[in-house]
Amino acid sequence: MNIEKIIDEKFKSIYISYNFTIPMKNKEMFSYNALLGAIMQKGAKNYPNLKSIENKLSMLYGATYDINVDKYGDLYNFQFRMNFINRKFLPDNEELLDEVLDFLYEMIYNPKDWTDDEIEREKEFILEKINERRDEKLAYASQKMEEILCKDEPYGTYIFGDEKIVKSATKEDLKNAYENIIGSTVNVYVAGNLNGYEDIEKTIEEKFASKVTNTQKLEDLPTDNTKINSKEHIYTKDSEPQDIVQSAISLGGYIKGITVEDLLPLAIFNGIFGVTPSCKLFQNVREKASLCYTISAKILKLKGLIIVYAGINAQNYEKAVSLIKEQLEDMKKGNFTDEELQCSIDSAIASLRDVRESKYLSCMFKYSNKIAYKKDMSFEEIEEAYKKITREDIIRVANKIEFTNEFIIGGVQNA
Amino acid sequence: MRNMTVEYSKELDESTFSTKLSNGLSVYICKKPGFNKKMGLFGTKYGSVINDFVDIETGKRIQVPDGIAHYLEHKLFEKEGANALDLFSQMGVSSNAYTSFDQTVYYFETADKFDESVAMLVKLIKEPYFTAENVEKERGIIGQEISMYDDNPNFKVYFNALRAMYQKNPVRIDIAGTIETISHITHELLYTCYNTFYSPQNMFFIIVGDVDVDKTLDLIEENINKYPNPKTSEEIQKYIPEEPKEIAQKEIEEKMDIFLPQLCIGYKLPLCSGYDIQKNEVLADVVGEMYFSKQSDFFVNMYNSGKVNSSIDLQYEGSKYFSHIMLTTTTTNIDEVQKDILKYINKIKVENVDNELFEIVKRKKIGETILSADSLNIAYRRIIDSILYDTDTYVDVEILEKLTPQDIKEFLNNLKEDNQVISKILPKE
Structure with a gap:
């Protein structure tokens, strides 16, 4: 079994992340797995309903359990997560580990026989998730841009799937989705103060190994982030009318011919361009032009995409878009100072250190590095690599970026 | 020194x-x-x-x-x-x-x-x-x-x-x-x-x-000390208008361009001491868990009947200037959910407190308190509370440990009809 430990004595609880990974296929895969995640979170054979699960967790001193689904480039992650208190900090040093692992095993490998009513109920739950996302305008503008940029790819599906497919899902579809998930690549991460838990890998192995049949490694799963961004794209504008006070805009584009060597420079690029308070977008679009309160850029490195989103007054739409584009042009021309570069490197290193303050982020750091770099990358390695990034590296990656799409919510009514 | x-x-x-x-x-x-x-x-x-x-x-x-x-x-x-x-x-x-x-x-x-x-x-x-x-x-x-x-x-x-x-x-x-x-x-x-x-x-x-x-x-x-001491007075004179005991209006409704309606039921309470503010915060947490969380029969029934998808949250907010409880949820069945919650509140107020559930929830909350030590943010929020409410820093931990079913009962008695307001956000047609 692939089990990794992250030992950090400062933590009072222990976090277990049990990951299944499958290559993305289609809208059906997203829809069925979203439904599967919802229903598995609500019950298993020996914990048949929500109440029995919650009761058990309370007895485990408020241990937490959930299922999370996420996209990592063209890979789909289905993750069971638990967090529980280290015995050193419990009354009478009560040990919870065995019970926690038994519970987790039940939830993963001993599902109940779902009734049609239960399936229908969870469909409603997922449908609401799909529909309610339009209520958070800025996040929605950014998500919609992801979908627009990847409209011909599985990645372009919303994480909770497609409304029509969710509605039509059958018990058979769910069973197949389940078999597919548990038969996929498994990666387990354990983080916390593991002094006194030296045998934790062995304990997990004994309990779970017989169930893990897939021997394919995470780093060997197929990912290809160059496919969409090597195509030619026609500049396109989309909009969605909404009767709102502020307009949410997003600007999206591809990072053409992105390679693994570009990933760390892109993070430093974005520190200068769009994500820190010193960045060009914040300084020029917000501070100087007073056009917005929120503006930010994100790099989806595993897909080779860039998305900028902002909340503006619709009458400033053209002005904001052209200012954002100007900032990218400046980056391409190398119009940034050595101080800006250094500041971005310092910020990136500071965020890297922040990752270590969170058990969850530390685990996902290891996991996503395996996908991005096809190998382990330590905090120190990345920190060292950041320090070596030069002005030329930034200009090189900036020149791979092309904005190809605009999207605006609520621009029609309040323009 | x-x-x-x-x-x-x-x-x-x-x-x-x-x-x-x-x-x-x-x-x-x-x-x-x-x-x-x-x-x-x-x-x-x-x-x-x-x-x-x-x-x-x-x-x-x-x-x-x-x-x-x-x-x-x-x-x-x-x-x-x-x-x-x-x-x-x-x-x-x-x-x-x-x-x-x-x-x-x-x-x-x-x-x-x-x-x-x-x-x-x-x-x-x-x-x-x-x-x-x-x-x-x-x-x-x-x-x-x-x-x-x-x-x-x-x-x-x-x-x-x-x-x-x-x-x-x-x-x-x-x-x-x-x-x-x-x-x-x-x-x-x-x-x-x-x-x-x-x-x-x-x-x-x-x-x-x-x-x-x-x-x-x-x-x-x-x-x-690089800066000179500014002019100060013993006590800054502030004027906060005296607030009548009564609520301003029973119901308030607004339409927005959204999919999912929002419901908030509020209860206005009399001002109380810093200690009681902290105690009410702990109580809201425990009462919310006992009566409205996923381990309550009420929530499970609401969920199974398809009326609510997300959680029903109970929180208390207090300061020197105000004191209130709020129950919030999102639902596409807003009228029914409102009716069910209000009916349920009347029921739990007269019922006996389930001691077994109380102990289970208390155990969970003690666990969560220990878990909170892994977060720097919770540490500073606890200190700010103690400054504003003039209480000991770890008073919340002490309150939780001393909590009794009688406290639950008294907290529930705050949920009265005459101090209750209903706020709704509905989608535009």
Whole structure:
């Protein structure tokens, strides 16, 4: 079994992340797995309903359990997560580990026989998730841009799937989705103060190994982030009318011919361009032009995409878009100072250190590095690599970026 | 030698040190061994509800526009044309600030630029720089911040509930004010508010992280002492309008361009002591878990019948100026859910408390308290509570341990019909 430990004595609880990974296929895969995640979170054979699960967790001193689904480039992650208190900090040093692992095993490998009513109920739950996302305008503008940029790819599906497919899902579809998930690549991460838990890998192995049949490694799963961004794209504008006070805009584009060597420079690029308070977008679009309160850029490195989103007054739409584009042009021309570069490197290193303050982020750091770099990358390695990034590296990656799409919510009514 | 108070929580295995500097500034240090990240917070006991007070410079009573405390937060976190977020960011340090009803807080987070960050934070707060021009420039940015909240249904349902509960208390006004009220804010008014409320006696400095207590106190004091002591008065004279016991209106409804309707049921309570504020917070947490969480029969039934998909949240909010309970949820069956919740509340008020469930939930909450030691944010929030409510730092832990079923019963009795308001956000047709 692939089990990794992250030992950090400062933590009072222990976090277990049990990951299944499958290559993305289609809208059906997203829809069925979203439904599967919802229903598995609500019950298993020996914990048949929500109440029995919650009761058990309370007895485990408020241990937490959930299922999370996420996209990592063209890979789909289905993750069971638990967090529980280290015995050193419990009354009478009560040990919870065995019970926690038994519970987790039940939830993963001993599902109940779902009734049609239960399936229908969870469909409603997922449908609401799909529909309610339009209520958070800025996040929605950014998500919609992801979908627009990847409209011909599985990645372009919303994480909770497609409304029509969710509605039509059958018990058979769910069973197949389940078999597919548990038969996929498994990666387990354990983080916390593991002094006194030296045998934790062995304990997990004994309990779970017989169930893990897939021997394919995470780093060997197929990912290809160059496919969409090597195509030619026609500049396109989309909009969605909404009767709102502020307009949410997003600007999206591809990072053409992105390679693994570009990933760390892109993070430093974005520190200068769009994500820190010193960045060009914040300084020029917000501070100087007073056009917005929120503006930010994100790099989806595993897909080779860039998305900028902002909340503006619709009458400033053209002005904001052209200012954002100007900032990218400046980056391409190398119009940034050595101080800006250094500041971005310092910020990136500071965020890297922040990752270590969170058990969850530390685990996902290891996991996503395996996908991005096809190998382990330590905090120190990345920190060292950041320090070596030069002005030329930034200009090189900036020149791979092309904005190809605009999207605006609520621009029609309040323009 | 400093006169230092040390508070220790056995459950969290965590200590908080506090002292008062010679100029009257209170300093708190919560020691978190092993954490790389250190947080520094500089705050004042001044927020959006204080709009009417005696100007410390002139000695005259003055009324200021709504949203000025928040505007001041924006302008103070800026230094001669550079945004503070940017200045910190240039050092590789992240920072931010927030304004609430009764506090304004500025903070940074850093692993290795601690001394420089403390110096920068003190410098920013101690060197205000407001001009007609830079105050004007900020109006567009804050205007967009206000517009963003105008489109946020969670925020709307909450503020509408406050407006329904309170007749006069400024808690009914949006923290950032409105586009109209902020148009009256000038650099002179910002200086008036700054001079009155940013004196050492009204402020606090908090550090959370793995630091040396004495050295850190020296560092803070050294930076603070670079500035002369401002003019202060024993007690800042503030005028908060007397709030009638009665609610302002029973129901409030607004339509927005959204998919998912929002429901908030609020209960206005009489003002209470700092200890009781903290006790009510703990109680709301326990009562919410017992009666409305996924382990309650009520929620499970609501869920299974398809009426509610997300959670039903119960929270208490209190301060020197207000006190209320709010139950919030989102649902496409808003009328039915409202009816079910109200009927259920009447039922649980007369029923006996399930002792077994009470003990299970208490066990969970004790666990969550221990788990909270893994978060630096919870550590500083606990300290701010103790400052504003004038209680011991770890009083919440002590309250939880002493909690009895009788306390639950008494808390539930606050949920009465005559102090209840209903706020709804509905989709536009």
